[in-house]
Amino acid sequence: MFSLSRKNVITLVIFSAIVLTMPIWLKPLGAAYPGLMQKFVIYAIFAIGFNILFGLTGYLSFGHAAFLGVGSYTAVWSFKLLTMDMIPALIFAVIFAGIFALFIGYFSLRRSGIYFSILTLAFAQMSYSLAYSVLTPITFGETGLLIARDDPRAIDAMLGVNQSASGMPVPSLLGFELGGYSGFYICAVVLIVAFFLSQMIFASPFGMALRGIKSNQTRMMYTGFNTKPYMLTAFVISGMFAGLAGGLLAVTDPIAGAERMKWTESGNLVLMTMLGGVGTLVGPVVGAWLIKYLENIFSAINTNMLNNFFDFLPDGVQTVMVTVMSKFVGEGWHLTLGLMFVLIVVFLPGGLVEGTERLVRRFRRIAGPSDEPTGKMASGRAGND
Amino acid sequence: MTNQKIGRRRLLKTMGAGFAATVASPLVFTGRGHAQEFCNNPGDKNPIIGFNVPQTGTYAEEGLEQLKGYELAVKHINGEGDGGMMNTMTPTSLKGNGILGRKLQYVTGDTQTNTDAARDGARRMIERDGAIMVTGCVTTGEAVAQQALCHELGVIYMSGLTHGNDTTGKDKRRYGFRHFFNGYMSGVAIAPILAEEYGRDRKAYHLTADYNWGWTREESIMNATEALGWETVKAVRTPLGIGDYSQYLTPVLNSGADVLILNHYGHDMVNSLPQAVQFGMRDRMINGKQFELIVPMFSELMAVGAGDAVKGIIGTQNWNWQLEDAGSKAFTQSYGAAYGEPPSQSAHTGYVQTLLYADAVERAGTFYPPEVIRALEDFEFDGLGNGPTLYRGSDHQCFKEVLVVRGNENPTSRFDVLNVIGKTPREEVIYDPAIFGGELGPYEPNQC
């Protein structure tokens, strides 16, 4: 079970080190605060889970945000009804998201290609519309599901756990209150475990079977191989990762809103995975970080900050620079995002991770012949389409 | 490639070592907790506040207007410009030298009109930038989400444009404050004007956006019109953001109703109102009366977006630059000088909220949130454009006159599309906070 190639172990160790040292290396990038680091880590889990489906089987789901939403709603309800402890919340989030994925996957996987994509999209959009309107008694619609001080919390009440005297109750882990950095480190550990699991899946016979389905499903079936249970398992695992990510969103910030299930969120996830590199192990993580970074840091830069930044320039040049740059940051951060998509696809085919590798390989070939066939990072890559 | 098998024990050991080496680092980074007795105490440094508004997505325009209001407020508080409403506000402790003698600074963010993005932005302002107060929004969803977050972190949140009853009702928080009016007040304020204009014998058909805000407004306006003697023929829910409302509009004319009330906001209203007009509703006589359309809450940008359809339509507003009082004039003057156009109600509420917060800190003599909150609660003031106003302590809702406006038949520019036709006095729109439930929660903050 726990068999990994040496290369994978090295990748895992490096990956863990990078994740756990985030507060250090994100500092100069202006992103070393718990709120964003938690999002980095959680969306990385989300993207890793999505990659297990999309990267291994080539089935492009456009409805994964629904599982994220289900995970969040389940976790917040667990906070409201049972206990502020995160463990039951996460367990229920994963289970409910898994059941939901089983249902949607069972129907959607009857079709392939774009028909599959549209089926998942339709299920997710239905969930979103209903959560926003008709299901408001459960989801609290527009204003979102929030915890309140007078929620029942049956287990906490039974165990006589003291509700915090001041402020709102805070999610905890075995009595240890989570928030800020502790929340980040808990999520980081979960991410490392998730990454490890995804390595295991990529290297396992199960992963091989999925790749076989991706390269030629018909041939797999002719060999007497029943592909359906494999696909469904991959879909449910992927949905459970999304549920886990949704649960963690609620743990670090106890609110669940319907917007988390909208198609734009699913679309974001697809873009994250593609940007980093479909089918590579670290690609989706890199993609998730990049998009979240742009969304949170670039959007917060205003002309004031630009003026300070370009202060060293002569007045006229400063004004020009600030005017030009202000089109790309603040309210214009979407422009940067769009240009980045285009440039990366054009110049780094296969996404950031694979594209960079190709560049490195080409560079090496120019610098001197080498026998190294593949880069270290792309160990799990299975080829795309 | 050789597959080297490693045992579970060894792997756990490897991971454990890696984790142990890095787990010590949070202690290094969370060490700042000791120096302050509350979240983001500015200490001797300049205080920072965060302006979190939608800058992308469908409500970007309202958000950017609000941001202009905020930036102007910071200028005035810091003593730049002509001072605007700081000169007309009574009572005021603001001196034009910043807050507590320190220059006010600000950071900005983009909420994308999305609750998650709004909370991300607020957390960045609080955790990275050290914001002592966060403000801004254009929907109730954003307001409630940010308000709950700020309450958990112990930072005051001054909401922007939010009209749903929930913000200071079911979801009210000790750390959240709203200057803008709400659906209930719209209903009460518009009713007497409607009776005057359209009589007491009317049959109303409601089209309501199918989410919390739409429902609360439908309920409020329905109660108010039924108290007038109007009959509600039907209330139909329409999906949010559907764009084309034709399938909901066709049954209206044959339903026996002679008034259509559109409980839509923003782009929903920008689409549904012109489409209703295109269906010929305003040319029809039903039950011997002219068929009428009503939009209970307007903004200038919505009116511009609806184009000609808005002419003659009655609705309510929080504030309008054409008001004649000294505060409104001063604000319009200095906003116009800064940006070359008159301010919208979105800019106004942002500006006023910032001034009110700064003033409360000045009166409390400290940034310590519980003291600031007590200074804001039950604060009675005037000269900020809405006449005498009360920040009620029991739900943190401002009570002031509500404007009833009508779409201008002959606008001379895109700035005078709405005309003020009446003001409903404050006493009439006050209600018992208990009707919406909710709980403010404690003064004492959590540590952020």
Place this chain on the structure above:
Amino acid sequence: MDAILAQLLNGLDKGGAYALIALGLTLVFGTLGVVNFAHGALFMLGCFCAVVLRQLLTIETVTVDPTQLSPWGAAVEVRTPLVQAWLGDWGAFLVDYSVPISVLFAVPVMLVIGIALERGLIKHFYKRSHAEQILVTFGVAIVLQEIVKSFFGANPMPQPIPTDLRGAADVGAWLGMEANQLTYPMWRLVYLLFSLGVIGAVFAFMRFTTFGMVVRAGMTDRETVGVLGIDIDRRFTIIFGLAAVVAGVAGAMYTPLLAPNYHIGMDFLVLSFVVVVVGGMGSLPGAVVAGFLLGILQSYASMNEVKEILPGIDQIIIYLVAIVILLVRPRGLMGRSGIMEG
């Protein structure tokens, strides 16, 4: 009875719009094999063709009157419309009919945009994976949106209907009902006729011209057509331009019904994909049938009588129908096998 008829009209009207938007998308899907996430942005650009034309026609000379000051302290501007001043009544007519005229304006503009996009970017992606096509076209869509936003802002820009076509027509009276039993906005009827006309024109073009024949052959078997020595690539450029034109004119004519803003394309993107896929990949008639089917079902699902039995059905009807159709018919209504299934 009149309620049923009215909803049928609504459904046809919606269906016309859906079909028109889906038509260009399915053309690009079926012939070029490109997943074009920028299709919504092309629709949006079409809307803004109408906006731009109106702004050009209503261009004004501005003279500043420094003696008068506005309440916010700026000098009052006196504006004289230029086109009316030059052309008199004829100019006023042009301004009044700016939306229908903008269709003529949109055709060359969108053709140029479409061809430029295909030559400059899309053609390099025919052989790339669908994932990369999605990424690049989505990027293009965002960039186009941001450019429009920086010129026109984010607020919707309403476009008026020509005076003669405003108000509602008494459709019921035409059918022999009592007066005012069934009225329907004139412009929606115009839009329905317009969409039928464009759909018919596209079908005729594909059916009766050599060009269309070659393209249809290319849709079925690109390699063989290439082997026969036909330059299919050049035709594909024109097809992409044609798809852009159809999306553009659909947008320009839709502006009086839905005030356009820079974001309007994204709101239609998901819907147009659903319509195309429900119709079946690679099938033009499929997209049209699916458009009308979804439009009509959506209208009927929104009737109060239906909503009372199934609350919230109008929120999800489109997706529900899509799911049922795709589960019953593996390739949508009229899809061919092997297209975008892998």
